[in-house]
Amino acid sequence: xxxxxxxxxxxxxxxxxxxxxxxxxxxxxxxxxxxxxxxxxxxxxxxxxxxxxxxxxxxxxxxxxxxxxxxxxxxxxx
Numbered sequence: 001x002x003x004x005x006x007x008x009x010x011x012x013x014x015x016x017x018x019x020x021x022x023x024x025x026x027x028x029x030x031x032x033x034x035x036x037x038x039x040x041x042x043x044x045x046x047x048x049x050x051x052x053x054x055x056x057x058x059x060x061x062x063x064x065x066x067x068x069x070x071x072x073x074x075x076x077x078x
Contacts, residue, residue, distance in 0.1 A: 003056065004058055008060070010029060010032045011058065011060050019063060022034075023062055023064070024062065024063065025037050025038065026041050026043070026060065026061050027044075027060055030052060030058070036048055041059055041061065044059045045059055
């Protein structure tokens with residue numbers, strides 16, 4: 001399993017807790033730790049790549065529900 005897949009599984013396992021704390025915001029997970037909280041996906045990626053390489057972290061919008069969550073950290077935004 002790729003590290004980013006592990007981060008996504010960690011998010012799913014703790015989704016209810018994250019939604020209580022960060023509902024509607026974007027969290028950045030690395031090594032099963034929240035390393036940032038942002039108001040937009042663009043901000044989350046652009047700020048995190050200042051200190052972490054792309055592909056080593058997960059950006060996830062915290063919201064309730066069982067819908068498929070989309071995640072990535074391979075593309076920088078302008």
